[in-house]
Amino acid sequence: MNSLPDTPFEASASLDVRADFPALHQEINGRPLVYLDSAASAQQPQVVIDAVSRYQSHDHANVHRGVHTLSHRATDAYESARNRIRAFINAASLSEVVFTKGTTESINLVAQSFARPRLKPGDRIVVSHMEHHANIVPWQIVCGQTGAELVVTPIDERGQLDLEALDRQLDDRVAMLAIGHVSNALGTINPIADICRLAHERDIPVLVDGAQGVPHGSVDVAALGCDFYAFSGHKMFGPTGTGVLYGREALLEDMPPYQGGGDMILEVRFDGTVYNELPYKFEAGTPNISGFVGLAAAVDYLETIGMQRIARHEQALLGILTKRLGDIPGVRLIGTAAHKASVQSFVVEDIHPHDIGTLVDQQGVAIRTGHHCAMPVMQYFDVPGTARASLALYNDENDVDRLIAALDRAIRMFQ
Numbered sequence: 001m002n003s004l005p006d007t008p009f010e011a012s013a014s015l016d017v018r019a020d021f022p023a024l025h026q027e028i029n030g031r032p033l034v035y036l037d038s039a040a041s042a043q044q045p046q047v048v049i050d051a052v053s054r055y056q057s058h059d060h061a062n063v064h065r066g067v068h069t070l071s072h073r074a075t076d077a078y079e080s081a082r083n084r085i086r087a088f089i090n091a092a093s094l095s096e097v098v099f100t101k102g103t104t105e106s107i108n109l110v111a112q113s114f115a116r117p118r119l120k121p122g123d124r125i126v127v128s129h130m131e132h133h134a135n136i137v138p139w140q141i142v143c144g145q146t147g148a149e150l151v152v153t154p155i156d157e158r159g160q161l162d163l164e165a166l167d168r169q170l171d172d173r174v175a176m177l178a179i180g181h182v183s184n185a186l187g188t189i190n191p192i193a194d195i196c197r198l199a200h201e202r203d204i205p206v207l208v209d210g211a212q213g214v215p216h217g218s219v220d221v222a223a224l225g226c227d228f229y230a231f232s233g234h235k236m237f238g239p240t241g242t243g244v245l246y247g248r249e250a251l252l253e254d255m256p257p258y259q260g261g262g263d264m265i266l267e268v269r270f271d272g273t274v275y276n277e278l279p280y281k282f283e284a285g286t287p288n289i290s291g292f293v294g295l296a297a298a299v300d301y302l303e304t305i306g307m308q309r310i311a312r313h314e315q316a317l318l319g320i321l322t323k324r325l326g327d328i329p330g331v332r333l334i335g336t337a338a339h340k341a342s343v344q345s346f347v348v349e350d351i352h353p354h355d356i357g358t359l360v361d362q363q364g365v366a367i368r369t370g371h372h373c374a375m376p377v378m379q380y381f382d383v384p385g386t387a388r389a390s391l392a393l394y395n396d397e398n399d400v401d402r403l404i405a406a407l408d409r410a411i412r413m414f415q
């Protein structure tokens, strides 16, 4: 079951995991670091750093290529990472778990290998107004290549998807629906299982951008019913340069390779090449082996704590953060959906978000400011950008206090 929480203010299941994250134990500008930018990139626990280091120190070689012991060890580590991640998202088979560089590459792969050969002029691809650029631009590119048209599902002033408009838009011209699980700029959790059901009643395949979904609750691709699910390792406490594309086997089987090169072939002749089986057909070249070893360690770490506990902890903290921010005069919250993950965007009257970001950084508090690669969201709310605090399992109430104090001070400097 997809258990991203429905209830915004569940009781806190307090977590005490800060000690596991070495990067959190440092001073920035003379103050203990408060890290509230996990939606951009989450910090890594020591077990992930150790797993990568152990692999690099003892087991490293290329995968699927050598008969020597180290190559076997590297291949075993890489393929057992795939199995670990398969189980984490409940994919039916290893063939359905393609390793990529990140969400961006996963979505581009689907746009080019799945959508492009199927699209014809007049077809439609539906995306929502709250998408990250990674779930807009690849579709614009493929529309340009094929004559298909991009259609945008509106959102409301709380940052929620207009489901009735989506229902109307999903007609027989639509060849693909590409939708985010959780908005990075607004925190909105979309009802993906319902959306997939709606789309599938009309035979429309669905890609879910899960970059902000996977870190915040257990994601079960079978229960969601999506055709593709894309996510990044670095947002779920793993290394950068790792990503996953889940795809239904029958669809992946039918798709041409995204890139050509070593490892994605069974036989190469000048008169024709036979491609490798799934998922290797989509993994040309030497992959980020140590990165996926680290990602598997991150999955172990998350499962040991428990995704439900993480979700409850984050929800409780989000409730506190939202209330405290909303109580500050001059602060406008951007993204107040009924169902949210632990991200809160805001703007402060008469102060540019970048100034806010710089001033709180001077007090040791890391938040992200700007358009968050979601410019259409900024256009909808008519703001140049927002300040965004994003919470993870290692944040606590003290972090919220520190942000609020830093903000108060920043605002006073402008008065």
Ligand code: C6P
Pocket: 039, 040, 041, 101, 102, 103, 104, 105, 132, 134, 135, 180, 182, 183, 184, 185, 209, 211, 212, 232, 368, 372, 373
């Ligand atoms: N969002 C943020 O600060 P990559 O860069 O491929 O790992 O992930 C891209 C991406 C796609 N979809 C969503 C919903 C995302 O949030 C992101 C990355 C970061 O919000 C960096 S812009």
